[in-house]
Amino acid sequence: xxxxxxxxxxxxxxxxxxxxxxxxxxxxxxxxxxxxxxxxxxxxxxxxxxxxxxxxxxxxxxxxxxxxxxxxxxxxxxxxxxxxxxxxxxxxxxxxxxxxxxxxxxxxxxxxxxxxxxxxxxxxxxxxxxx
Amino acid sequence: xxxxxxxxxxxxxxxxxxxxxxxxxxxxxxxxxxxxxxxxxxxxxxxxxxxxxxxxxxxxxxxxxxxxxxxxxxxxxxxxxxxxxxxxxxxxxxxxxxxxxxxxxxxxxxxxxxxxxxxxxxxxxxxxxxxxxxxxxxxxxxxxxxxxxxxxxxxxxxxxxxxxxxxxxxxxxxxxxxxxxxxxxxxxxxxxxxxxxxxxxxxxxxxxxxxxxxxxxxxxxxxxxxxxxxxxxxxxxxxxxxxxxxxxxxxxxxxxxxxxxxxxxxxxxxxxxxxxxxxxxxxxxxxxxxxxxxxxxxxxxxxxxxxxxxxxxxxxxxxxxxxxxxxxxxxxxxxxxxxxxxxxxxxxxxxxxxxxxxxxxxxxxxxxxxxxxxxxxxxxxxxxxxxxxxxxxxxxxxxxxxxxxxxxxxxxxxxxxxxxxxxxxxxxxxxxxxxxxxxxxxxxxxxxxxxx
Numbered sequence: 001x002x003x004x005x006x007x008x009x010x011x012x013x014x015x016x017x018x019x020x021x022x023x024x025x026x027x028x029x030x031x032x033x034x035x036x037x038x039x040x041x042x043x044x045x046x047x048x049x050x051x052x053x054x055x056x057x058x059x060x061x062x063x064x065x066x067x068x069x070x071x072x073x074x075x076x077x078x079x080x081x082x083x084x085x086x087x088x089x090x091x092x093x094x095x096x097x098x099x100x101x102x103x104x105x106x107x108x109x110x111x112x113x114x115x116x117x118x119x120x121x122x123x124x125x126x127x128x129x130x131x
Numbered sequence: 132x133x134x135x136x137x138x139x140x141x142x143x144x145x146x147x148x149x150x151x152x153x154x155x156x157x158x159x160x161x162x163x164x165x166x167x168x169x170x171x172x173x174x175x176x177x178x179x180x181x182x183x184x185x186x187x188x189x190x191x192x193x194x195x196x197x198x199x200x201x202x203x204x205x206x207x208x209x210x211x212x213x214x215x216x217x218x219x220x221x222x223x224x225x226x227x228x229x230x231x232x233x234x235x236x237x238x239x240x241x242x243x244x245x246x247x248x249x250x251x252x253x254x255x256x257x258x259x260x261x262x263x264x265x266x267x268x269x270x271x272x273x274x275x276x277x278x279x280x281x282x283x284x285x286x287x288x289x290x291x292x293x294x295x296x297x298x299x300x301x302x303x304x305x306x307x308x309x310x311x312x313x314x315x316x317x318x319x320x321x322x323x324x325x326x327x328x329x330x331x332x333x334x335x336x337x338x339x340x341x342x343x344x345x346x347x348x349x350x351x352x353x354x355x356x357x358x359x360x361x362x363x364x365x366x367x368x369x370x371x372x373x374x375x376x377x378x379x380x381x382x383x384x385x386x387x388x389x390x391x392x393x394x395x396x397x398x399x400x401x402x403x404x405x406x407x408x409x410x411x412x413x414x415x416x417x418x419x420x421x422x423x424x425x426x427x428x429x430x431x432x433x434x435x436x437x438x439x440x441x442x443x444x445x446x447x448x449x450x451x452x453x454x455x456x457x458x459x460x461x462x463x464x465x466x467x468x469x470x471x472x473x474x475x476x477x478x479x480x481x482x483x484x485x486x487x488x489x490x491x492x493x494x495x496x497x498x499x500x501x502x503x504x505x506x507x508x509x510x511x512x513x514x515x516x517x518x519x520x521x522x523x524x525x526x527x528x529x530x531x532x533x534x535x536x537x538x539x540x541x542x543x544x545x546x547x548x549x550x551x552x553x554x555x556x557x558x559x560x561x562x563x564x565x566x567x568x569x570x571x572x573x574x575x576x577x578x579x580x581x582x583x
Contacts, residue, residue, distance in 0.1 A: 041448075042423060047280060067448040069457070 008085040010122035028101040037063040040089040045081035058097040080104040142399040201561025202545035238442035241430040244474040252394040253384020258427035260465040264397025265300035275339035284336040285499040290324040292346035302321040322513030343371040349520025355546040358387030367392040378485035389532030402476025412466035426460030481508035491564035492519040
């Protein structure tokens with residue numbers, strides 16, 4: 001069973017989002033997603049300053065068998081990206097909710113956060129996929 | 132002889148087993164309007180014997196003319212061993228194998244090809260080839276747009292001295308993806324890219340600058356200065372080169388202070404016969420920092436669980452069969468057979484042999500130019516340094532002269548008057564190592580008669 005922290009919000013496409021105290025939203029992929037992809041070999045992060053829409057393909061995670069888009073859970077401006085991933089993409093596999101974060105968005109509409117799944121709803125998504 | 136293994140009885144039995152009346156019924160879910168009907172203008176099927184005869188007759192129409200045309204495809208001597216080895220059963224396939232890792236020999240050959248191309252062009256990494264030089268340029272432009280993330284313009288500067296066919300193909304493939312091509316004029320006296328035209332773009336958002344060396348007129352561009360200008364103006368540099376010329380010219384990896392970013396070209400001069408225009412193969416090399424944006428297959432060397440070396444298709448996740456519409460390109464294969472020929476050609480000749488071929492081409496072209504420009508009404512258009520091709524200007528209609536030469540069994544060169552009307556009656560001529568002094572004498576003598 002993969003880990004699904006209760007304090008995070010999720011997308012059906014397996015991204016997680018965390019509202020930070022400075023008002024930004026940190027985004028990564030879930031433990032389930034990293035385990036389904038297998039060993040990551042490359043992560044393409046967006047450019048800082050880029051404006052993204054909710055649901056827009058914003059980053060790419062590449063494993064030996066697939067390359068998948070990562071969608072932004074909220075609209076806004078990219079204010080930080082995890083530079084450590086360019087040399088160590090395996091951080092996403094090792095610590096998907098911590099050191100393996102992908103990018104931070106300064107949301108233009110915080111109400112969008114309310115439309116995301118909570119841990120319980122996301123767990124159902126994962127369970128449904130397993131069947 | 133049919134190569135379809137199922138007899139009609141087999142097919143009928145299979146249909147009966149799955150309970151379907153006909154093969155057509157299997158496609159029922161595709162709306163009739165979307166189905167391909169019989170194609171217009173396609174003749175009835177012919178037998179192998181009939182096709183062989185037809186092709187022989189067509190080949191005979193070419194005759195065996197004495198060839199002085201280059202313009203992107205070159206007649207070189209190919210040692211008999213090259214195609215004797217290529218056509219061995221172990222190598223004889225047009226494609227990278229579907230179960231790639233089960234074909235270690237093929238992968239090793241491609242790995243060696245990549246190593247040779249990277250070293251010849253002075254770059255860090257090569258792919259396993261593309262379709263031809265023209266589409267390789269298009270792919271390089273698309274790649275530059277992906278690789279240069281800070282540039283938003285998708286604007287590519289292309290000198291008018293780049294092979295006009297390559298430019299046409301690049302436009303066809305890339306303009307639909309919103310790339311813009313701006314043409315840089317050439318100096319009317321020198322025949323090389325006008326530097327002042329570049330200055331007009333200083334400080335603007337330019338994605339990449341293309342440089343062809345030698346250029347379409349056979350002339351050497353000031354590649355160091357253009358490369359440095361492009362980098363100083365935050366543009367990437369795409370080099371288009373004749374691989375054979377790199378045996379004697381500076382490799383693009385060493386142009387300017389930093390070297391270029393992407394190198395492409397047509398591999399035909401390396402052991403591939405002219406064959407009425409193809410198939411040839413394109414090559415592409417780049418710096419390691421851009422490798423994930425490079426289209427096409429890449430073979431890597433690795434070790435297995437027991438530490439034994441082996442070869443593998445690497446970075447496949449960015450390719451079409453996995454990444455679908457978001458792949459780096461729609462190229463999902465390579466020109467396996469022709470790359471095999473090129474690899475064997477290069478390994479038989481070695482660095483020294485390639486250099487000798489390039490030098491011999493250069494020498495014979497110089498002799499050709501000397502012999503032809505002695506004639507009244509023939510002059511050299513540009514006298515700068517060049518590699519194995521030159522532009523001549525005639526005081527009469529080039530098309531008519533070429534026709535008369537053809538009647539005497541000589542293909543006299545490429546008529547530039549269509550694509551470069553400003554050059555007047557201009558002819559691009561080429562002599563490779565296959566043109567003897569006697570051949571050159573015959574051309575000069577025949578041209579003198581024609582021009583009388």
